[in-house]
Amino acid sequence: MDLKTAGRVTLGPRELAATAARVRRHIVETIGRAGSGHPGGSLSAADILVALYFGGVMNVDPSRPRWPGRDRLVLSKGHAAPALYAVLAERGFFPVEDLAGLRNIDSHLQGHPDMKGTPGVDASTGSLGQGLSFAVGLALAGKLDRAPWRVYVVLGDGEVQEGQIWEAAMAAAHYRLDNLTAYLDHNGLQIDGRVEDVMSISPVAAKWQAFGWHVIEVDGHDMDRILGATAEAAEVKGRPTMVVARTVKGRGVSFMENRAEWHGKAPTPDQLAEAMRELGAADAGGPAEGGDSGAGERGEEDGQ
Amino acid sequence: MDLKTAGRVTLGPRELAATAARVRRHIVETIGRAGSGHPGGSLSAADILVALYFGGVMNVDPSRPRWPGRDRLVLSKGHAAPALYAVLAERGFFPVEDLAGLRNIDSHLQGHPDMKGTPGVDASTGSLGQGLSFAVGLALAGKLDRAPWRVYVVLGDGEVQEGQIWEAAMAAAHYRLDNLTAYLDHNGLQIDGRVEDVMSISPVAAKWQAFGWHVIEVDGHDMDRILGATAEAAEVKGRPTMVVARTVKGRGVSFMENRAEWHGKAPTPDQLAEAMRELGAADAGGPAEGGDSGAGERGEEDGQ
Amino acid sequence: MSTTRGGSGDGSRPRPEGMTRVQTAAQAEAVATREAYGRALVEVGRRRPEVVVLDADLSGSTKTALFAREFPDRFFNMGIAEANLIGVAAGLAAAGKIPFASTFAVFAPGRVYDQLRVSVAYADLGVKVAATHAGLSVGEDGATHQALEDIALTRVLPNMTVIVPADASETRAAVHAAADHPGPVYLRLGRAPVPVIYPEDHSFTIGRWDVLKEGRDLTLIACGLMVDVCLQAAVALAGEGVLAGVVNASTLKPLDTSTLLEVARRTGAIVTAEEHSVIGGLGSAVTEFLAGEHPVPVVRVGVGDRFGRSGTPAELLAAYGLTPDDVRRAAAKALALKSRGPS
């Protein structure tokens, strides 16, 4: 199957896993090469993005990235840009070779997503908390035009501490935006440590329910469950859906998993080699841990 | 009893009602005289403020408005300033005669509360959504100093659409601020109409619960209930308390009650006379309606 | 109500000589620019079906209620949530709509600067922020509601166009121009009625200043309600033998550098006047440019680095130094600097 085709691409479980593994390798490789960036949250969000772009969800045309009839994806947690770039390159929006330029002064791949510069990027993000409002605006436009396309948005679990998220959550419910599906990359960590310790968001599902959303909880590394929740969301009428995806920050690279210090730090060449080895062997996917489980120490280093 | 005394002032039910009636008369009179201001939300919040300052709750010293050991009140919905000014004047922070200067260029009574200029005002507000954060800061300081004083904050039901409110709500629960009690003046109206229609906040109690608060629902014009909830809040450990006070916007002036158009409009001289007549006869308090009940039309006029 | 007469109370205001383009017939009328905005919105709504309007619980005050009445499906109230207001507008723009987002000028840009920066200006999306109740002429609501820094905040944003119309006619034209401009626009509007100085069909081009009166000795450059104040000051100055030009600098960004350079060269001294802090606004834009191209004396009339307060618009404009007389005094200072020459 040609992954660069227009429309929806629907891979089988094996190919989905293989694509996710490739995306993870791109993530660590491009961040390693750039010498800075955010591996932890890119790896935790990778499966969600792969499911959306390769699991028969996102209807897009790589040759016409601004095609008005496309589905839209807003990566509200913009620091996970390397994951989005890898997915977009794999999907054919630009050459995979471009990924090597990540964060270089002469590249179109900015440290955080730039919708003006990068084909396939539907929203400029990087300042946390803004993406859900943007997605609400897109979804309102879709409703106004009675358009068939849908809007997807990926949020961080630290990110939902931002008040603007709750303004947008309220508005999405008020305007009955059932063409909007959000994913909470619930990896239990932010920069300064465990979300629970820094500024607890729990009970997070109850919060979204009280704000009028349909809530589904899934394992955020289980493609099947992600796609199942996505299909369920498409059937819900009169309400937006929040998919609370329990994930592991740094997922796929053993020494990065569940460690806040890997939020925004590039691997050394040795670490990169080790990570690539692990990711090469992980094509079929490994067992997932819950997002709330453990956490390393506070991340001292800043790739910010 | 000398109302201008230091410490707590505890009036009986009759005197509380009489004080509330006086405060309501000050509100409509000062707004009428100023020719602008916000009667609706001032009248709906009046009983809450009177209960706090005259029902044995607020420990303050009118002769030393900045006494560090005082209880603090943050009127987050700052447009209800006329209610606060009336209460502070009655309590002795400044001469009742000052009230006549409301909104005049040479008065210390600004259109919105100015803690630098007006004795007894504990927070500068007027930009909605900021007061709860300020109250959280006060309460944190109290905790840090193991101080006995408490912090009270009054919010509007339209105001809680502001995202900053939810940031502060999260932080208050995270830091277990049981020295903080909030009151939601739940009158069901904002400027453009019914809260339900403009941007629904319901189920509002569930939202605060999901954000980790102890929630009590009361009739916001029943002094007894307000004081009961306030006492209950003082006993709650490890959590802040939200008192959802069902109120009537414009309460006490028949032609203002439940009408959005009276959010920010001054009465004409005739209307003022009529309002004063009604308020003179209402010393003992009348029956209260639920805040969600009815609403007039969208308020076209702006006293803003 | 007239807020711009410096308390003279005299309805028949003389116009400076040499000023041909401003309708004298319209002098008596005073209309708030927010009112003109509301009416013009309905026009552009009819002309361009992509136009949508958003508000944050102030549609009666910002006058977007007029649009809401005619196009209820294209009007979105976001409640008291300004950050979301701007973010949603950005999303609508990204999907091909032309969103006008309104609230008070203290809240947009003040409450939403980062949203305006990233979701709108960095993304270069055609969101039109039309903020009303700018400046001291808000009146009795006081400091928290009187935007004196919004020009500074929007002017510093790349890709942003900043427009401060002088009257109702210019507002109408600016609303149409904003709708047709592809990028983000900030439109600064007032609460209080201000004299209508242009004919109803006045045309407006983004980035082009309007020389209302040619000067010889110095030039008064103003925006918003201070344009009329400067026209009055120019009359007073003429009485003293000083020929002052008057420029309506309604586009604050991009700056009309050719007109600015031209009047600076010709008259050699400038007074700027704005209902805004003397920091960061029109005066700042003018001095930044001239100091590096053609340094001449520039004296700024504006609010002197302090918060507003409650009062009537007229009282406040007087108390904060925004009357024709204040402009006249600033002109005297500029002329003194000019005649002193470089040291």
Added chain:
Amino acid sequence: MSTTRGGSGDGSRPRPEGMTRVQTAAQAEAVATREAYGRALVEVGRRRPEVVVLDADLSGSTKTALFAREFPDRFFNMGIAEANLIGVAAGLAAAGKIPFASTFAVFAPGRVYDQLRVSVAYADLGVKVAATHAGLSVGEDGATHQALEDIALTRVLPNMTVIVPADASETRAAVHAAADHPGPVYLRLGRAPVPVIYPEDHSFTIGRWDVLKEGRDLTLIACGLMVDVCLQAAVALAGEGVLAGVVNASTLKPLDTSTLLEVARRTGAIVTAEEHSVIGGLGSAVTEFLAGEHPVPVVRVGVGDRFGRSGTPAELLAAYGLTPDDVRRAAAKALALKSRGPS
């Protein structure tokens, strides 16, 4: 890492003649001002028990983690909620604490302007906003993370003091001064190491500029890392026979108008240099004042009204025109304007 050498890679940087107060011994060392901030916070924390510190999930980057480690009870992480960060700080100040609130300079003031305006500046409460990662030298994170407008935003706020230290030593002194100053303070700090130009015990007074080198032909006025860039430019200019003064304008507000007037009078031409937009910042403050008091040519070096992008700090400073060579070219322009005189 040195970001201020214009890519020369030459460790032995010559100092301009006539510059006595800057330690040459310290030249080799480079320390980020955020690092000095973190260390100084611990000092003021020891000295003043009222000092409390707040952060918004960036304590490792802003270096408030150093304070958190020593005074865990006096450190409050607000999570990713900047508006609340500022509001809570205001409440703490109102209760007698001396709060330092830190995050990146794009988020405070950018995300919190209205909170800073009403809860802090209008209330005149002693909140110290110490924002790190200002300017292009943030590097690879790109435009969304590179604050180029924060001086403009804070400078326009009444009651606000704005400080941009040039190096680690000045940062340390400024942190102490901020703690002792009763009102609100904005402290602008950087991510990248910058050369230490002052001795460790350097003293700092709010509102007083430091004339590092007396000039004859023109004066370079800079803040932050551009002070060192100007020192380098002055050397190059001296080689061309141009005697350029260098002023460290570390307090942006209140402006040191007496020093400014003095150097403008003495040298008759100014170049300003800042790691900030050319709109609204230091250049703007200087031109605003001089145009109304003593108009001389002022050429502004800064980022030219566009967003940043990803790249290394050195690449970005070069690409956006913030090298010694750019200062030299600006000086040439200022001198040409000066010699041309008024027209």
